[in-house]
Amino acid sequence: MTVIKQGFQDLVQDLGRDGYTHIGISPTGAADKVSMKIANLFLGNHINDAVLEITLFGGTYLFDMPTTICLSGSHFPAKIRGDEVPFNKPTTIQKGDILSIGGSISGARCYLAVQDGFNVADLLGSSSTHLMSKSGGFRGRNLQKEDQLAYNKSEKRYFPIDRKFPIDYNRSIIRATPGLQHSLFDKPTQELFFSKEYTVSHQSNRMGIRIHGPKIQKRTSEDMITEGLPLGAVQVTGNGDSIITFVDHQTTGGYPKIANVIAADMHKVGQLRPGDMFTFELMTMDKAETLYLAQEQILK
Amino acid sequence: MDQNTFKEPTISPASDRSIMVQFNAEISEYIHQQVHFYSTLLLENHDDKISNLSPAYNSILIRLKEGISLWRTIAKLKQLFSENHEIKVADKTRIKIPVCYEGEFAPDLARVASHTGLSIEQIIHKHTTGKYLIYFLGFSPGFPYVGGMDPNLETSRLESPRTIVPAGSVAIGGKQTGIYPIQSPGGWNIIGRTPLTLFNWNQAKTPALPMGAAIEFYPITKEEFHDNQESLF
Numbered sequence: 001m002t003v004i005k006q007g008f009q010d011l012v013q014d015l016g017r018d019g020y021t022h023i024g025i026s027p028t029g030a031a032d033k034v035s036m037k038i039a040n041l042f043l044g045n046h047i048n049d050a051v052l053e054i055t056l057f058g059g060t061y062l063f064d065m066p067t068t069i070c071l072s073g074s075h076f077p078a079k080i081r082g083d084e085v086p087f088n089k090p091t092t093i094q095k096g097d098i099l100s101i102g103g104s105i106s107g108a109r110c111y112l113a114v115q116d117g118f119n120v121a122d123l124l125g126s127s128s129t130h131l132m133s134k135s136g137g138f139r140g141r142n143l144q145k146e147d148q149l150a151y152n153k154s155e156k157r158y159f160p161i162d163r164k165f166p167i168d169y170n171r172s173i174i175r176a177t178p179g180l181q182h183s184l185f186d187k188p189t190q191e192l193f194f195s196k197e198y199t200v201s202h203q204s205n206r207m208g209i210r211i212h213g214p215k216i217q218k219r220t221s222e223d224m225i226t227e228g229l230p231l232g233a234v235q236v237t238g239n240g241d242s243i244i245t246f247v248d249h250q251t252t253g254g255y256p257k258i259a260n261v262i263a264a265d266m267h268k269v270g271q272l273r274p275g276d277m278f279t280f281e282l283m284t285m286d287k288a289e290t291l292y293l294a295q296e297q298i299l300k
Numbered sequence: 301m302d303q304n305t306f307k308e309p310t311i312s313p314a315s316d317r318s319i320m321v322q323f324n325a326e327i328s329e330y331i332h333q334q335v336h337f338y339s340t341l342l343l344e345n346h347d348d349k350i351s352n353l354s355p356a357y358n359s360i361l362i363r364l365k366e367g368i369s370l371w372r373t374i375a376k377l378k379q380l381f382s383e384n385h386e387i388k389v390a391d392k393t394r395i396k397i398p399v400c401y402e403g404e405f406a407p408d409l410a411r412v413a414s415h416t417g418l419s420i421e422q423i424i425h426k427h428t429t430g431k432y433l434i435y436f437l438g439f440s441p442g443f444p445y446v447g448g449m450d451p452n453l454e455t456s457r458l459e460s461p462r463t464i465v466p467a468g469s470v471a472i473g474g475k476q477t478g479i480y481p482i483q484s485p486g487g488w489n490i491i492g493r494t495p496l497t498l499f500n501w502n503q504a505k506t507p508a509l510p511m512g513a514a515i516e517f518y519p520i521t522k523e524e525f526h527d528n529q530e531s532l533f
Contacts, residue, residue: 018351018352018365019347019351019352020352020504020505021352021353021354021363022339022343022352022353022354022355022436022437022511023437023441023442023504023505023507024437024438024439024440024441024442024443025441025504027351027352123501124501124504130441132440132441132484133440133441133482133484133501135501177313177315177316179314180312180314180320225325225327225356225357225358225359226356226357226438226445227320227322227354227356227357227358227359227361228314228318228320228353228354228355228356228359228360228361228438229354229361230314230315230317230318230361230363231315231317231318231363232315233314233315250438250439250440251354251438251439252354252356252436252438252439252445260314260315260316261315262315262316263315263316263317285313285316285370288315288316289316289369289370289371292316292317293367296366296367
């Protein structure tokens with residue numbers, strides 16, 4: 001597939017590079033793993049096959065070989081030969097077809113999957129792009145004009161087009177469990193955190209989603225000892241802003257964590273875009289795990 | 301309490317997909333040995349349940365694989381830590397790192413001098429006579445959290461972090477000193493640079509500066525810097 005026009009940030013991603021955080025290597029992987037899996041499932045792919053993650057606005061892509069594609073995630077206008085390309089449905093591609101993807105009309109990201117996935121060099125068992133070190137994925141960076149991203153010539157296949165995935169994409173409510181240092185914040189502060197609205201800052205990226213809201217202060221001025229960062233941890237920085245720890249996060253950090261986004265809502269975080277407003281909803285660990293396991297079942 | 305009596309760590313969910321194992325709230329070599337022993341044990345024997353693990357000064361964060369139960373794993377971990385373990389302390393790997401503390405390799409040396417009231421010579425002397433321990437790796441690929449710096453070298457971080465810190469930079473951030481194995485952003489005071497290659501993706505499993513290693517720095521000139529551009533691999 002040849003890039004004719006570059007998108008805002010087209011990255012090759014899979015489910016991430018596990019097993020190396022103790023070396024300081026964050027797992028990365030798709031920002032919205034639910035949509036990424038769904039795009040693969042509609043093509044009968046393995047859920048970990050490499051896809052293209054398209055953020056805010058897409059580019060124009062020429063297909064050099066016949067294949068079948070599937071788009072999933074937030075809705076972006078997508079056209080081939082003037083025809084609208086449907087989301088969550090396989091679309092047959094002929095050699096020479098040109099796919100053009102515009103700006104998102106809902107959340108931050110959509111995913112383009114091809115039959116059997118895109119081919120890039122494996123790095124420690126994963127195809128995902130590690131932007132901080134400019135490694136993995138396609139040359140460790142976003143796709144640019146004239147880049148050629150390889151995929152396999154694929155066989156005819158029966159596609160499971162009738163599948164339904166009942167997934168909650170409402171990103172105005174993000175559910176969270178208490179964070180490891182929630183007791184460093186007094187009761188009124190915790191209540192404030194879970195009742196007021198937050199706005200997503202422009203200074204957000206795959207490392208962290210920075211959010212503005214009521215000033216949150218911890219009880220003591222004492223610093224905590226640096227420790228491992230869980231995905232989705234809401235870190236409260238010195239100036240009162242908060243950061244949701246995201247897929248390309250530093251593996252360790254020293255800011256106190258007031259809350260942690262539940263695993264079943266992490267895909268919503270991947271769809272947050274600057275200016276979006278949302279509230280956190282407090283949830284118990286038990287309920288969060290039940291929701292996570294149920295979501296895993298749906299995405300098999 | 302006798303310092304060498306093993307005190308069971310607290311084990312609690314950090315999120316619905318991760319577990320925090322927390323030892324005594326202190327930064328010490330004794331606690332480090334426990335963290336090192338148990339994180340190695342978990343990595344070697346429980347990789348069927350653990351997708352990722354982050355040891356730090358006094359804690360281990362365990363991230364679970366898909367489908368693995370949070371509470372059942374916590375129960376198993378509690379059992380593991382209640383068993384009587386003899387903390388085996390391996391001999392430390394000793395690594396000597398050449399550092400050029402001159403010119404463009406040391407853009408913040410003057411800032412450290414004015415902050416600490418020490419001369420450039422005194423800073424280099426104190427930095428190269430220290431005995432350092434790598435407590436753990438974190439932040440970015442291969443980045444070692446190093447303890448043991450002379451407290452007189454403490455210098456606050458830069459007001460605004462640099463977007464690019466070159467690979468091999470040796471720096472001081474507050475009470476800590478460290479080395480940037482790969483080019484990355486960073487807010488520490490850069491006081492020198494090593495010519496050694498410190499991170500290699502092909503050998504990520506055996507990093508050049510591993511957890512638990514003892515390191516020392518020694519000064520080299522610019523000429524030696526250019527003659528010494530070798531890899532630790």
